[in-house]
Amino acid sequence: MTAPRAWRPIAGGPPAGPLVLAVDFAATGRPEAAFADLVARLDPGTEVWESLQPPLGTETGMVAEDYVTRWEEEVRASGRRIGAVLGFCAGSAFAGELAVRLARSQPRSPRLVVFDPESPTTSTLYYQFRKVVESLAGVLGEQAAREALAEGTAAADRIGDVEGLGAELVRVFTAAGRAACAAADLDDEFADELTATYRSFVSYLVAAAAVDHVKCWSGAVAVSSATPTSGLNPLDPAARAALVERELTFDVHHADLLRDPGVARAVARLLA
Structure with missing residues (x-):
């Protein structure tokens, strides 16, 4: 094999x-x-x-x-x-x-x-989003982390399905992550891996929910x-x-x- x-x-x-x-x-x-x-x-x-x-x-x-x-x-x-x-x-x-x-x-x-x-439920997705953002606050910066959390919270409040919330949280995290990496002069490769790993995790959770x-x-x-x-x-x-x-x-x-x-x-x- x-x-x-x-x-x-x-x-x-x-x-x-x-x-x-x-x-x-x-x-x-x-x-x-x-x-x-x-x-x-x-x-x-x-x-x-x-x-x-x-x-x-x-x-x-x-x-x-x-x-x-x-x-x-x-x-x-x-x-x-x-x-x-x-x-x-x-x-x-x-x-x-x-x-x-x-x-x-x-x-x-x-x-x-x-x-x-x-x-996984929408609560699972939101919990994992908070955990990831908070763990990366040192990379994102406190202000960017707070803004991402606020935007993610608003998304969780208005979106009731796992797939829809997953897509929106990926969008929020990707925007925050790329902006933070650019501000910290981190290269595109690091930003790509950071955001792609989170996207992969959300895809895994959304699929498991089905x-x-x-x-x-x-x-x-x-x-x-x-x-x-x-x-x-x-x-x-x-x-x-x-x-x-x-x-x-x-x-x-x-x-x-x-x-x-x-x-x-x-x-x-x-x-x-």
Whole structure:
């Protein structure tokens, strides 16, 4: 098999053994732990692939079907049996759909484990917009950051659909980011990468929102943090129980969920 373009190996294992897939938008410098942190705490011997995003710019116009098919086709071409599919946050929606598809072609369905699973909403998009803008205030400058946040807030107040809000937040961020880079004498290449990465992230969230997560998560094990606004935590107990097969809860912040030793031990038991 040629080198994967839709996945990257983050842990090795025996070539004939089952493969574990992990779906996430792993970006350099993000505060949340990533699947690489989790894998480092698991026993060696299980091969894990983590999803890769399409090359920057090529995600334009992609919908949920395009993302999942891109990942699925490369997995099928490998000829490997899939032991489990993992998903983090919005990646849990994609992970669920991917697990459903892969189950059709192997005797035993992959185990589905979702970490603080979310189906993105307009609130998700706005929250992530605020987080990105605030984290880049040093690049944007305080005044530009305040103006971008105000414009993004106004957009969130008037736009009620995920796709429409996503497009407007990308416009706001792109304008603010390019203006800030120009004012700071940063080159066009830096501005291009900054804005394109955010656009790629929004495309990922918008596509994930279109997945039928209710159907996909029915057989999943959810691993939940203690952060009230993350994953299943905003839902009432009955709604949480109806969405997944079972839920494991941990007294750990959302950002640390994938690096917590207790979580790693629980995941190791699930994968055994």
